[in-house]
Amino acid sequence: MAAASLGPLDPLALDRILREILAAVERGREQVLAVAEHARQEHRDAARELDAVREQLATLIERVDQLGRRQQQARLRLVEISRHFHRFGEEAYRQAYEEALRLHEDWVRAQEREAQLRQRRDELERRLRRLEATVRRADEVGEHVRLAAELLSGNLGRLVGQAADLQRRLQVGLMLLRAQEEERRRLARDIHDGPAQMLAQVALRAEVCQRLLADDPDRARQELERLKALTRESLHDVRKIIFDLRPMVLDDLGLVPALRQYVAGFVDRTGLPVELVTRGAIRRLDPAVEIAVYRVVQEALNNVWKHAGATQAVVRLELAPRRLWAEVSDDGRGLDPTAARPADRFGLANMAERLAMVGGRLEIHSRPGQGTRVRLDIPLGREGGGHADSGPDR
Template identity: 30%
Template structure:
């Protein structure tokens, strides 16, 4: 059976069926557009939250630096107090009981104050790290939302540009309707992935490293012993950020549909995916390779990509 025989006879379709088809197509376009609007709202909310978290991170970072200064100052005072206590204890006959008690109390108070400041420093650092983690997540979600808006814009353009042709041919309408459903399913899947995709991103990793570098500047001047642990932490952040960058580059790499053709691009993508994730893919091609409109090939590629991921 050839393609012409497998399609429905358009002449047998009456006005009622044609009207229903137009309604279905209109609903598809409206649903896709509404989904894009929802994703746009998500992106806008993420951007607003990012601005708030950036301000909060800067405030907390300043608080951390102030606490570090207080810790360094108190450490010096506490050290002097201990030396004074040793001096008084060694020559206690030369001092009155009140003097000895005052020196002891002063040393004890400074020790307690230093311990409290160190605990506060640990707490504020954890608070800062949590804010930076949230900022990283929201930036990643906003980025994915923007990328998804661009991809669905192409799909919507395809669907809107072919509504007239679809209405003229029932067989073509069914194919385009199926494509529209795939696009909508891909959109909903992407929305769910955006909502749960909170992996670390390179932008916030770099921001966190810059903040840590500022702290190292303070530590070099005040407390050199704490520089090496901070540097090791920054190196680890750098490795994680590099991994994120490579992952994002891998996801964005398959963009050469126009140059290589759909089949070649899919083969390259599958080969990269197998090498990246140690995952076997059986890619079987039926029939002869054809060249389609670029926007259609891009949409088909994105559907395959979404189905795989």
């Protein structure tokens, strides 16, 4: 049997087929976008509920603490009346017993409600993580479908550049979100472990002072002295947290004075010798450049202290008219960036992304047993990023 011959290719038919394919792809993309938007709405609703639950939980925790103190006082009162029953009488004992029982029941109910709210909070946090994963996946699929449509449309040359830029921006956005969440967790931990604990002690000591004022003034004065010391220590911790969030000297005087102050505080805090060396005309730079360099130096020194096992470190900063170089080096055990732990890789990537946002780049030179050098390079533009204040500083 003779094979059937195909007729000549019809350009209009090919164009029609391509348009149908593109239409199908676009319909699929719209469906994916609809899924993503639905997940975003659910995420917003869950986030609002989570905020409300956290607020209720904070209020309830305070109430549980208050009820605990009140029921303890009521129990002590009941013990006192029972011990001197002949003086207070049966009616006073009955009232004290009922009050202690009522407060205990209120305390138990409040604890049960607190446990329920904690469970709901944990459920909402897990749900938010699942929704975030759904949104990310839907966005990725939608973007892949869009890229496929552009590829079919013949825009391959423009597509490659756009895809690379989009991927970079997506990665930067994700890194910034992760960095923000990590910073919030660190701040919450610092406040909880520092000022919050001290303020709780201040409140307890103030209560002790109040009780001692009438019976033992000398001991009350001693407690007040301890209270003053605790207050000063708490104020110091609060100022340290504020400085870590945004050092005021960076806004007021610029990068080099801020680095001097940070390095001095780092040496006092850790005992690790660190030398700061600067070259070039010291001047104010673009605020985004200053904060990027400051944060990278801060992260690099923290890595030296936590992971390097170093005996000393050096921070070098060189300012040219149109370029800035900085380097943090140590004599520690060194590392292999490709074999770093996930948390360490995240810190390295975070530093690189900070610099990328201001047009800079990061290089890490390290070998096991030979220390580490973290080097950054940022172009400063036509005006050099600022004006000169003085000559070289070392």
